[in-house]
């Protein structure tokens with residue numbers, strides 16, 4: 001890349017170019033078989049995903065959103081119930097709750113991890129609470145040991161929204177194996193991405209798995225008898241074939257992301273950026289898979305504009321947290337205060353992160369950040 005080219009936030013083309021022959025052959029095999037829905041490709045991928053996540057079951061689904069919807073539906077969340085979660089996340093996490101007639105209850109986050117604050121979760125539990133959704137935001141697991149203890153104490157199911165965290169660990173175990181069910185997205189920009197929409201759910205619970213199987217196909221096993229309501233929430237075979245090829249590279253790609261994060265931290269330290277208000281994600285003992293590399297910075301919107309003007313892809317995420325979203329008005333409520341959510345929404349700065357980012361790209365991002373802070377006189 002020449003110095004004049006932009007450093008992009010994402011790069012989903014390079015993973016295809018690296019695996020082009022294998023992916024093209026896998027797609028051609030599905031086309032040849034004409035088994036487009038379900039079939040051996042989907043079953044093979046489900047087996048590989050269950051093995052990777054360390055769970056008894058994985059079930060291919062139409063999207064990460066649908067994985068969340070079906071997990072709650074299978075747990076019989078419905079009218080009059082409440083589900084506790086974070087408002088600092090993508091709309092999908094909480095949007096599924098009122099679709100089942102329940103109310104989303106939003107609590108504050110831990111400022112260091114951007115993930116649920118377990119004490120705030122426990123304070124929000126009441127007689128109508130039916131479940132808790134922990135989001136492993138940006139690629140790092142939530143405090144699942146503490147959340148698991150709280151959920152158990154109150155007899156509540158805990159669900160992982162692991163859309164951004166495939167391969168991340170907590171207590172040495174992988175995301176998806178840390179609660180009653182794990183919900184994953186295979187959206188193209190995710191660490192493991194399809195060539196379209198897709199998702200899956202994981203669980204060790206045989207009964208829950210059987211319910212998910214029914215919900216995925218209109219509540220039927222044989223297309224003749226419909227045991228319960230469900231829908232069409234299937235993953236198609238071409239997506240499964242693509243994802244199966246990419247899954248074999250996921251560990252290497254996640255390791256490269258972690259190495260880039262370390263490089264970022266070193267490059268920021270060399271330039272003294274921390275002393276000027278920039279907070280990079282801290283190194284963690286547990287495995288962070290850096291779906292996104294998210295810092296905090298003062299005067300964030302001006303910094304984003306400064307980086308963009310210097311050819312660096314930069315963005316703010318979730319600037320309007322979910323408790324302030326018009327679509328959730330009357331369908332959600334806030335428990336306690338949300339100062340850490342408001343701060344995260346105002347200060348988060350997403351920088352380029354993908355396995356194909358080069359070392360000199362990281363240096364360019366760090367240089368552009370320093371120049372931007374200089375220009376804005378942030379000292």
Ligand SMILES: Cc1ncc(COP(=O)(O)O)c(C=O)c1O
Pocket residue numbers: 063064065066089090092093135161163164184185186187197198199
């Ligand atoms: C935290 C989170 N939850 C849920 C989803 C929904 O996944 P999908 O886009 O596959 O429906 C996403 C991603 O888009 C996400 O980032």
